[in-house]
Amino acid sequence: MSPSxxxxxxxxxxxxxxxxxxxxxxxxxxxxxxxxxxxSFYPEVQLAIGPPTDDGFYYDVLLPPGxxxxxxxxxxxxxxxxxxxxxxxxxxxxxxxxxxEALELxxxxxxxxxxxxxxxxxxxxxxxxHGGFTDLCEGPHVNSTGEIKAFKLMSVAGAYWRxxxxxxxxxxxxxxxxxxxxxxxxxxxxxxxxxxxxxxxxGKDLELFMFDPVAPASPxxxxxxxxxxxxxxxxxxxxxxxxxxxxxxxxxIFSTDLWxxxxxxxxxxxxxxxxxxxDREFGVKPMNCPAHAMMYSIRIxxxxxxxxRFADFGRLHRFERSGVTHGLTRVRSFAQDxxxxxxxxxxxQAEITVFLNQFMExxxxxxxxxxxxxLSLRPEKRTGTDEMWDRAEAALENALKANNLKYAPxxxxxxxxxxKLDFLVKDAIGREWxxxxxxxxxxxxxxxxxxxxxxxGSIMRxxxxxxxxxxxxxxxxxxxxxxxxxxxxxxxxxxxxxxxPIADRHTEYAFKVVSxxxxxxxxxxxxxxxxxxxxxxRDAQLKKVPYILVVGDKEAEAGTASVRMRTGEDKGxxxxxxxxxxxxxxxxERK
RNA sequence: GCCGGCGUAGCUCAGUGGCAGAGCAGCGGUUUCGUAAACCGCAGGCCGUGGGUUCAAGUCCCACCGCCGGCUCCA
Numbered sequence: 246m247s248p249s250x251x252x253x254x255x256x257x258x259x260x261x262x263x264x265x266x267x268x269x270x271x272x273x274x275x276x277x278x279x280x281x282x283x284x285s286f287y288p289e290v291q292l293a294i295g296p297p298t299d300d301g302f303y304y305d306v307l308l309p310p311g312x313x314x315x316x317x318x319x320x321x322x323x324x325x326x327x328x329x330x331x332x333x334x335x336x337x338x339x340x341x342x343x344x345x346e347a348l349e350l351x352x353x354x355x356x357x358x359x360x361x362x363x364x365x366x367x368x369x370x371x372x373x374x375h376g377g378f379t380d381l382c383e384g385p386h387v388n389s390t391g392e393i394k395a396f397k398l399m400s401v402a403g404a405y406w407r408x409x410x411x412x413x414x415x416x417x418x419x420x421x422x423x424x425x426x427x428x429x430x431x432x433x434x435x436x437x438x439x440x441x442x443x444x445x446x447x448g449k450d451l452e453l454f455m456f457d458p459v460a461p462a463s464p465x466x467x468x469x470x471x472x473x474x475x476x477x478x479x480x481x482x483x484x485x486x487x488x489x490x491x492x493x494x495x496x497x498i499f500s501t502d503l504w505x506x507x508x509x510x511x512x513x514x515x516x517x518x519x520x521x522x523x524d525r526e527f528g529v530k531p532m533n534c535p536a537h538a539m540m541y542s543i544r545i546x547x548x549x550x551x552x553x554r555f556a557d558f559g560r561l562h563r564f565e566r567s568g569v570t571h572g573l574t575r576v577r578s579f580a581q582d583x584x585x586x587x588x589x590x591x592x593x594q595a596e597i598t599v600f601l602n603q604f605m606e607x608x609x610x611x612x613x614x615x616x617x618x619x620l621s622l623r624p625e626k627r628t629g630t631d632e633m634w635d636r637a638e639a640a641l642e643n644a645l646k647a648n649n650l651k652y653a654p655x656x657x658x659x660x661x662x663x664x665k666l667d668f669l670v671k672d673a674i675g676r677e678w679x680x681x682x683x684x685x686x687x688x689x690x691x692x693x694x695x696x697x698x699x700x701x702g703s704i705m706r707x708x709x710x711x712x713x714x715x716x717x718x719x720x721x722x723x724x725x726x727x728x729x730x731x732x733x734x735x736x737x738x739x740x741x742x743x744x745x746p747i748a749d750r751h752t753e754y755a756f757k758v759v760s761x762x763x764x765x766x767x768x769x770x771x772x773x774x775x776x777x778x779x780x781x782x783r784d785a786q787l788k789k790v791p792y793i794l795v796v797g798d799k800e801a802e803a804g805t806a807s808v809r810m811r812t813g814e815d816k817g818x819x820x821x822x823x824x825x826x827x828x829x830x831x832x833x834e835r836k
Numbered sequence: 837g838c839c840g841g842c843g844u845a846g847c848u849c850a851g852u853g854g855c856a857g858a859g860c861a862g863c864g865g866u867u868u869c870g871u872a873a874a875c876c877g878c879a880g881g882c883c884g885u886g887g888g889u890u891c892a893a894g895u896c897c898c899a900c901c902g903c904c905g906g907c908u909c910c911a
Binding site: 314401415450456461568576581667682715716719720750776779782795 | 837868870871874904905906911
């Protein structure tokens, strides 16, 4: 069961199957109907764009100056109007027009005018009308408004015109529409389900981590969360050992001398925490690479030593803009399973191939099925020669091809110092997150004057590969929590076993069993509260403890424990030795 | 940073100008029980922070902080 790979990011893929195609029509049409309804309340409303999306549609609008902003409370009346329009079953009428006509028709619609001006002259322009409403639109649509069988307006949000923060802020109304009420209900149920898996909620409920205004967007890992965090690191450390990485420990704070040299002072300072001490300016590190470059430079390296792989779990701080933080997935304080590989140019491709295999192995183990690989190619603004970029991009692409991996080349998205591979997964609510990354860097070796002595004695420049499997541990944990709905595999579970004594007199035996498990390295506890066993079983299951061992007279007598799983499955009584062996095996096999 | 919403007990939430509430959790007691919530009782509050309006503010207004939904950005 290997993770399926899709070359395209889901949110950008054009649907090909009939149902998705139908929904796209329905949603696109619903967006027109919504604009129509909105216009009946605000005749002067300026319409921008109203496309279908993966799970619904939206329309970006600008209300006339002085109009109060739309809020959630305005949605019901808009929905009501939409229902009337749908009931009237207006036909959608398609009409092609020439550019001049279009510009006249939309003379008073500045956003539409801009759209028209942006469409290449040779492309035809078209209109879609229903009832008395006409919009510039490529389509396709349903035949008539009556085909929009079920819809719901979801939310109102702000959005910049054309996604550029220098442009006007528009209001975006989100809605969704389906071919049947049942499908809509199903969708709403899924949303509710996703809410239950939200890692922020589960993190609180399971006491994994907390946040506090005294450290905005910076998680406090509570004891249980710290266990999971450290288990992840322990796993990564094993891989480091296996694959020839050397772990290093580097300072947290550096003088701006370093940040100027690395380029961060010019390119990244708005994301850094800077301060003065002793009349010098310092910055808290947002990345580990400069420190690793310095460590590489302690002496001249022979070509025989390369590749050198420095791994670092150093804590990074990035000052993220206030509106962008999100639970564990976008924080200001975090660590990565970060490593920099200093390699000879001829070693680059082999390193990438090995990395890809390690990456797939890791993701397979965590059970992620929906992985997207993005190959980010040279941006406009970049350092280095074209030959260098050709070689670097080819190295990444060849490695992907050699490993039969699908990927989406994305021009212009690379870092200024080199192209990169980004590994994205989708969370429970369909949001896409970047986790792992691999970047080729020709700039850092230049800036830090990194060298090695080649076979012929000449001095050569190594290439640096930045790479992470999990990305940020924090973000990975957040995605993992949602992916698993908080039910960690045994090896990651903060509490792996809870002993439930049936009556007080069985507590002593329960502790005996626990100490045997703890001795073997299992995280086991006795629930010795003065409560009934029913409650204790319930609580253990709500806390997603994988093994619940119930012990009473029979078990104490026979030296057994009744095994109940968090799923509710009752596996019956087993000898303590057998239970212990089973749990140990789960842990050792990381299941 | 920008647009909008929200902030009341540990948690989930009610209270919309007139005495701060409920359920769960917590604590005390009773119950000692065979696989998802026993019963009784007791406590628990700078209503995010600061200012303002008012005879009176959890409630109305302003600012700030934080969170949530988006935009932009990103590990």
